[in-house]
Amino acid sequence: MTSFLGAVAAATAPRSPTRSGSGTKRENTPMPSPRPPYRVAIIGTGGIAHAHAEALTELSERARLVAVADVDLTRAAEFADRFSVPHVFSDPQALLESQDLDLVHICTPPQTHAPLATMVMRAGVTALVEKPTALSLRELDQLATVQEETGSKVLTVFQHRYGAAAVRLRRLADSGALGRPLVATCETLWYRSDAYFEVPWRGRWDVEGGGPTMGHGIHQFDLMLSVFGSWSQITALAERQARPTDTEDVSIAAVRFDNGALATVVNSLLSPRETSRLRFDFEYATVELEHLYGYREEHWRFTPAPGHEELSALWTDGDEPDITSGHRLQIEAVLDAWETGQEPGVCLQDARRTLEFAAATYASAFRGVPVAAGELTDDDPFAVSMDGGAVPWEPVKEALV
Structure with missing residues (x-):
């Protein structure tokens, strides 16, 4: 390095x-x-x-x-x-x-x-x-x-934005077929032992940028943001509960979106039964995903609201290949975009919204106040580094030579 x-x-x-x-x-x-x-x-x-x-x-x-x-x-x-x-x-x-x-x-x-x-x-x-x-x-x-x-x-x-079911969900949500977005839960409940952090650069603000909020849960809440859109406010907690890290090993956030929807987000490295869960409650349907490091169609569940059973046919309509939501799908999407003269994803603007979500989670947790989108500007300590110089516990990692 x-x-x-x-x-x-x-x-x-x-x-x-x-x-x-x-x-x-x-x-x-x-x-x-x-x-x-x-x-x-x-x-x-x-x-x-x-x-x-x-x-x-x-x-x-x-x-x-x-x-x-x-x-x-x-x-x-x-x-x-x-x-x-x-x-x-x-x-x-x-x-x-x-x-x-x-x-x-x-x-x-x-x-x-x-x-x-x-x-x-x-x-x-x-x-x-x-x-x-x-x-x-x-x-x-x-x-x-x-x-x-x-x-x-x-x-x-x-x-994870590029799995067939996620693409379908965004299409249905954007079309209005599912009604208004109302509630979401986003959980990255993973387990990393103390030995995992023996790698010198892991668990360090100056090298990893943060703990599970930056390095693990970011995939799940990025997928959430790609479906529900821009967030407006975050209220969060973060702690170092058990692992030998300088960073947090768990964070929890309550989120308000521009469209009025509310969500909770949990990022943990302390959870022996590992799972990654997303749930989206729309006006006319609930859409759920539970997987670990990559999903297929079998990991999704679609439940229409009473009186909207016809939406189930929209969810199952399509003949996309059932491929695990891995790197191949995103790389393939980049090549497709180039060959059709389109802009490939994920662009810096989209990545910034997700990174700002992480920064606001830390800023809210360590300042003890809600943080609005766009609030962390210019020389704000949490725009300069994810710890913002405000971490309330002592570091345990030795300095890298």
Whole structure:
């Protein structure tokens, strides 16, 4: 991680894009069909990178993984051997300078996401960044500035938006068929032992940006936001109950949406029976999801209100493939968008709404007051860092060298 950051620091000066296949060109010009596979690289070859590489393998007719980079060259070489990647680097800048790329997946620890995304954009390439996009609202806004300067894009991995049932739910909700949105519950009840936090960068504000609110529950409440829309106010609690972390290990929030709906959100790493649950109560139907790390059709339940039984047919109408809500679906959606001249998701604007939700959860919890959307502006401590300098407990992690 230190080497990545050093390489990033040397590459932050603005420069003209040098790639003929930049993300901007792909997004603004419909691509001919058939066309050669898109050229893709991965920076960071740890655990989550395998999910990206497996998804790209499934999409090999449309996208080809041509290079990887990791500060641990041995790990990178083993990864490249497993996925038949021809080019291996220890320096992400060297990768960008030697390869003609369309897309770079950033799969490194969160502290490096924004610097690496900046590097990728300045090389004229689209960056697809694992969550969280950045450690703070300030960092994300800096990415937006670079995006405007370069014309290249930053996309965030929120793959659960792309499962067939979630797409269908948004379509029905947006059409008004389900009536007004009224109530939601969003629960990420996971379990991580003390040993999980022996990895030095886990459980640290300065590297992960936060605890389960930033690193785990963010997928579920991002999906909730994609269905219910913009939130207006959050009242929250956060505690470090049991784990050897500097961050919280549980948070709970009560949320009001612009459309008047209310929701509760729980993010926990203390729950031995792990589950991820979402429930949406609309005027004419309840839609529920319970899964763990990825859902299929079987994980959803649709219950129409009395007198609205005909809605069940709308819920089951469709012949979409029943594929687990993983990285493949989002990557495929990006490629589809490029080839039809559309803007791919998840864009920085959408990612900012989700990141602001996390920041407001922390600000409300540690200040003990409700926080409104848009309140954390400019130099507000909670816009600068998720802990806001207001965490009420002592750190337990040793400083990283």
